[in-house]
Amino acid sequence: MGTPDIAVPCLEALVAWSAGPVRVVTQPDRPAGRSGQPQPSPVKARALELGLEVAQPQRLRHDEGILAWLAQPRPEVIVVVAFGQILPRAVLDLPVHGCINVHFSALPRYRGAAPVQWALIRGEEVTAVDTMLMDEGLDTGPVLLSRKVPIEDEENAGELAARLRDVAPMVLSKTLKEWVAGRLTPTDQDSSQATPAPRLTKEDGRLDWSRPAKELANRVRGVTPWPGAMAEVGGQELKVLRARPSVVADASAAPGEVCGVDAEHGLLVATGDGALWLRQVQAPGRRAVSGAAYAAGRRLAVRDRCEGDSDGG
Secondary structure: EEOHHHHHHHHHHHHHHHOOEEEEEOOOEEOOOOOOEOOOHHHHHHHOOOOOOEEEEEEOHHHHHHHHHHOOOOOOOEEOOOOOOOOHHHOOOOOOOOEEEEEOOOOOOOOOOHHHHHHHHHHOOOEEEEEEEOOOOOOOEEEEEEEEEOOOOOOHHHHHHHHHHHHHHHHHHHHHHHHHOOOOOOOOOOOOHOOEEEOHHHHHHEEEOOHHHHHHHHHHHHHOOOEEEEEEEEOEEEEEEEEEEEOOOOOOOOOOOOEEEEEOOOEEOOOOEEEEEEEEEEEEOOOEEEHHHHHHHHHOOOOOOHHHHHHHO
């Protein structure tokens, strides 16, 4: 059971590892692109290429047909990777060896739909690929296996997800072999240490210049590529693709004011604590350019005003 691109390598690993048929459950086709036409999920597209049976229930818990389909024959295990729906008890109890979830954080931290993004927004230096035995809670089941993954400097959510998707099949394959053989002992999560990772909204990408520069840089990383970090710069709405805190700042500049422009580092904007280099930006309908090139094209000068707002997440 899975939906986005990050789940595809695990599907491919299951096909290579499994001795029997693999059935796939994914989300229904959704409108995408400029045409707005329904498009299959990456998991569905790859499953059909592999010649696998695919089901797309609107709501798993209310679909009696899908429950019957899953039960014939009874599966040994159900693997869940970013599926996007809560599994009802009837599904959790169905497989011989239970339902195993691949989660992209070090549980119990960052339970929820966007663990990669929130780990970056919160400035974590290490994350993980975890497997857990699922229960009826949201990412609350006992952990089976965990592999820590260091987060690279200035890495954004898209780049980190790409690395984690390559690690996930190895963790999943080892989990399945050891779990089915009875060589893994589930470890209960310490729920007192849990942190949420809710699905992002467009408002999560709004930059609030009153916040510290380091915090803003982490937010840019966490919301890239979606929903994208947005702010008003020199009277124009602007997407910030790359940013870095400055080691120096103009203490007299108010948050949101331009502090300087540098060909190498970009456009420097004052924040509530320090200043932020806008290294790569994109204006509406335009290609991405360096912060310095944008400033030159817009003729931005020191003390020009940038605007933005956010509730801080």
